[in-house]
Amino acid sequence: MxxxxxxxxxxxxxxxxxxxxTSNAQSTDFPGHxxxxxxxxxxxxxxxxxxxxxxxxxxxxxxxxxxGIDTSVANAFRRILLAEIPTLAIETxxxxxxxxxxxxxxxxxxxxxxxxxxxxxxxxxxxxxQKPTEEDEGSGAPSDYNCAILRLNVKCEWQEGGLQRAARGxxxxxxxxxxxxxxxxxxxxxxxxxxxxxxxxxxxxxxxPDILIMKLRPGQExxxxxxxxxxxxxxxxxxxxxxxxxxxxxxxxxxxKPIIGADxxxxxxxxxKGVIRLDSVTSEEASELDCKENEVKxxxxxxxxxxxxxxxxxxxxxxxxxxxxxVRDHFIFRIESTGQWESEDLFLESVKLLKVKCQRxxxxxxxxxx
Amino acid sequence: xxxYTTAGAQQQQQQQSSMAHDASSSTDxxxxxxxxxxxxxxxxxxLKRGEPIRCRSCGHRVLYKKRTHRMVQFEAR
Numbered sequence: 001m002x003x004x005x006x007x008x009x010x011x012x013x014x015x016x017x018x019x020x021x022t023s024n025a026q027s028t029d030f031p032g033h034x035x036x037x038x039x040x041x042x043x044x045x046x047x048x049x050x051x052x053x054x055x056x057x058x059x060x061x062x063x064x065x066x067x068g069i070d071t072s073v074a075n076a077f078r079r080i081l082l083a084e085i086p087t088l089a090i091e092t093x094x095x096x097x098x099x100x101x102x103x104x105x106x107x108x109x110x111x112x113x114x115x116x117x118x119x120x121x122x123x124x125x126x127x128x129x130q131k132p133t134e135e136d137e138g139s140g141a142p143s144d145y146n147c148a149i150l151r152l153n154v155k156c157e158w159q160e161g162g163l164q165r166a167a168r169g170x171x172x173x174x175x176x177x178x179x180x181x182x183x184x185x186x187x188x189x190x191x192x193x194x195x196x197x198x199x200x201x202x203x204x205x206x207x208x209p210d211i212l213i214m215k216l217r218p219g220q221e222x223x224x225x226x227x228x229x230x231x232x233x234x235x236x237x238x239x240x241x242x243x244x245x246x247x248x249x250x251x252x253x254x255x256x257k258p259i260i261g262a263d264x265x266x267x268x269x270x271x272x273k274g275v276i277r278l279d280s281v282t283s284e285e286a287s288e289l290d291c292k293e294n295e296v297k298x299x300x301x302x303x304x305x306x307x308x309x310x311x312x313x314x315x316x317x318x319x320x321x322x323x324x325x326x327v328r329d330h331f332i333f334r335i336e337s338t339g340q341w342e343s344e345d346l347f348l349e350s351v352k353l354l355k356v357k358c359q360r361x362x363x364x365x366x367x368x369x370x
Numbered sequence: 371x372x373x374y375t376t377a378g379a380q381q382q383q384q385q386q387s388s389m390a391h392d393a394s395s396s397t398d399x400x401x402x403x404x405x406x407x408x409x410x411x412x413x414x415x416x417l418k419r420g421e422p423i424r425c426r427s428c429g430h431r432v433l434y435k436k437r438t439h440r441m442v443q444f445e446a447r
Contacts, residue, residue, distance in 0.1 A: 089446075090446045091445070091446055092443060092444070092445060092446065093443070093444045093445075093446050094441050094442070094443050094444075095441065095442045095443075095444060096439055096440075096441050097437060097439060098437070099436070099437055104442060104444055105444060108444035108445065108446045109446060109447065111446050112446025112447060113446075219407075219412070226446070236447055238446075238447075
């Protein structure tokens, strides 16, 4: 059996980027493509080659590299992150009074889009809410295990002496009215049934208390009740736990012939800051490169920060000296959480969900065979 | 005054109907109060059936009916 060299394997997983083209974009490490080579799915091989490296990790924003898996799997994680991890969101709004300038429909929609956070234990305990159907009467009743009740009761009024101040020309609403702005922090959660116990370590509330929902003026009043349900992004984007979850492939820059002097400075300007470093040429290199000592030389410092704008390929002097590309199995993930989950946990959760889906598939296949 | 004619016309109509039925009592004792707000001075005005449509504090004849407390359900989508 033929075993390809490391250099050949490297070359195979390099996506080549020309001035106006990309080539070698498809992966070829599957059985039957390379004659005499074994590319069967092998768990040990994956265990050996899979690598996860974190670059930044804050509660709501993380960036990490996932190296050594196929695009199909990496993309599955991304899609699960976007559409299949559950969160809470306001689903129905019962409006009793709304004398503000905002229409009921618009207000209901705005309330639905507010990201909520709650105890993870409580979220896991909560079940899906099923809408009532015509066939089954009495179905779809909201209960403590599938529905959380939130209230919003605000009435705007004049401050003491506000009218006189307004007559004198004061326009600052803070000095004239009380309750002139409704923020997400004004949503009041009312625990029902077992919820008080299950959400003991994290009440249901808005992640960002300073979201402005609407503005009021004296005499205007809002009185409404909301039902928050557990749901997934597949159903509606308001349930998605991420602001973005995306990946890009690691860019590569290969300098084939040395770029020296003024050219090197120009070359560095073709890339974002920090991608190309300028080193001074040492005495040994000078004779080899046929240039003076202490002249600057372009060196690739950090290709990860490159945007692959291909600017360098537009200049004739660099055309044959540089080769751009991307590594096909190096995914730089970026996950921004909306607040219900920590961004690191989100990825782990997506792995867990993919595993559950695979097990379900396997059970189905087993049932079919027997 | 255009505002006057609308409110006045209503009042005339009411007077005619009340005269036809019962001339002695123009207001119904059992009727409930309904909240309005004055179109001119924004003061709250509560009226019963048969009462003249008029603001108590400024005498303006255009009143706006307030939104009732009836619940309306919306999907937050």
